[in-house]
Amino acid sequence: MNNIYTIADNIITSLGFSSRENFDNLKLGKSGIKKTSDPKITQIPLQTSIVDSKRLETEFSRIDKPEKYTRLEKMMILSITDALKQTDIDPSKENTLFVFSSVKGNIDLIENENHPFDKDRINLWAISDQVCKFFNSAVKPVFVSNACISGVTAIIVAAEYLRNGKYKNVIVCGGDIISEFTPSGFQSFKAISDEPCKPFDANRTGITLGEGVGTIIMTSNKDLVKEEKPVIFRGGANSNDANHISGPSRTGDGLYYAIRNTLKEAGKTNTNIDYISGHGTATPYNDEMESKAIKWAELEHVPVNSLKAYWGHTLGAAGIIECIAGIHSIKENCLIQSLGYSEHGVSEPLNVITEFKQTEINNFLKTASGFGGSNAAAYFSELNAD
C-alpha cells in the first residue's frame, strides 16, 4: 500500500500566519484568546480568537487584490500559498486534488446584505470555486461540511484518494471565520464560557470560539518528500453517536468506534500511542464523553491535550490545525501543555498534559466530535517508527 506522506502545512490563526509561528506560541503556552465587545460580533462581551485583519489585508495584497475575495477565501488562499511554497507541487496539474472543509463558509455575507459579491457567493462550493480558480486547478474539488469534525474528515477523504492512486497529491484546506452568527447561536445554547475555555477541567463551563484556516499537503509520491523522517497518515475513520443532534453520546460509544476503526486501519495492534490530540471543547458533556471513549479504547494512560484554549474552537479548521500541531509535536519531540486545565474534571482518569515537555514522540491519535452526533479519529506516525 502507498505511504501517505505529509509534506507541507500552514496555520493562520490569532497566533500567527504560519505553522512555525503558531507552534512556537503553543510551545510558549501563549493563548490568542481575547475579550471583544465588537458589535459586529457580539451583543455581550465575548472571549474569542480572531485573526489580525490588518495583517491579513497586507499579506494578501502582496499576492492579489483583497477586494476580490471574502475574508475566508483570503485566509485560505494565503494559507495554501504558504504551504505550496514548501513543496514542488504544481496545483494546476491533473494529479493534484483540492479537498476543503468549512462549517459556515462565507457566513459574513449572509449577515451583511450589502456585500459586493455575487449572490451565489454564500454557497460553500463558491469558496472552493474561487480558491481553485486562483490556483488554476481544473480538477473538481471535494468539499466537506461535517460540523466540528469537518477538518479530520477532509484529511481522511484526501488519504482515501491517495491510497487508491486516483491522485498523487492532495491539498487539504479548512477554515471558518468569526462573525455574529456562530457566537450568538452558541450563546443561545448557553454553551460559551465567560473565561477562555478550560478543556477537561473541573471548572469548565463551555467553549471559546475562534477563527482560522489550516492547510496540509499530502502526497503518495516519495520523490516529493524532502525530510529524512516524514510523518505519514496511517488511518482514519468516522462514526455517529445516533443519540442526539446537539448533544454527544453519554457513553462515548460513537467516538470509541471511530478510534477503534482508525487504529485497525493503521494496523496498530498495541496501545503504545505517544500522544492524543483531543477534541476537548470544554463543554461539560463533550469532555466527559471523550474521557469515556478514551478509557474504552484503553488509552487513558496516553498523554492528552486539547488545543482549544490557544486558538478557540475554529470549527472547519480545528481538525486540520490540530493535526498539524500533532505533526510538529512528532518533528520536534515535544508535548504541548493542555492550556486551561488545572483540576481534573472528567470521570475517567486521563493523562492530561500539564506542562510543556521535550520527550520522544513518534505518533499521535487525533479525535474530534461534533453536532449531528459525528465523531472522527485519525492516526499519524513518523515513517518506520511503528
Add this chain to the structure above:
Amino acid sequence: MENVISKYCIIKPHQIIVDGKTEIVDSEKNEFGAFMKSVYKHYEISYPKYFKMDNLCKVAFIASEIVLQANEHIKEIDPDKVGVILQNSHSSIDTDLKYNDTIKDKSNYFPSPAVFVYTLPNVMIGEICIRNKFQGENTCFIAKEFDVEFMSHHVNELLNSGKLDACIAGWADYIDGEYSAMLFLVEKNKENKKDNISFKPEFINQLIK
C-alpha cells in the same frame, strides 16, 4: 465484489419515484410542507420528531424512510457498519437565513437554539442515524450539483475497505421552497442477483436522468 443498489428514491417537485416507478404525483402542486406531510402519511411513517425538523432534514429523512421500507434486514447489521453519506448544494443556508432573521434586528433580538441547531447540513445525517441507530461512517459533502462520480467512488471505497456493510448514499437539497433528493440504499452484493444495479456512475446517471 460489486456494491449494488437495493432500493432508491427520487424526490422531485411534487413527485416521488421509487425504484424507477412514480409512486406519488401531487397534481394539486402543494407547497413543500404540505406535500411532504402527504408523503409521510402515504408511506405510513410514524416519527413525531419529524415535525421538529427543518425542511432540509425533512426531505432527506422522508427519502431515507422510503428506501429503508421493506429492507428490515438493514436493522440486523451491526450499527457501526451502516453509514450515511450525503451531498447537497445549498448546505443549511435556508435555515441559516431563518436564524439570521432572529439576530438581524438588535431591537428584536431573539436567537433561537431550536433553529440554530439546524444550521449545519450534516444534521440531516444525524437525524437519519438517530432514527435508525446507524453508527457507521457519516459525512456531508457539498457540491454545486450531485457529483455522481465522487459519491460512487467514496461509498464504494467505504464498502470495499470493510468499514461499512451498507450505506444510505446520495443527495438531498432544500432552499427557499425548492427541494430534491436522490437516495440510494447501497449494499455489498452477497447474493449475486442478476437484476442488481451496481453503484457505479454509469448506472446511477441512468437512474436519476
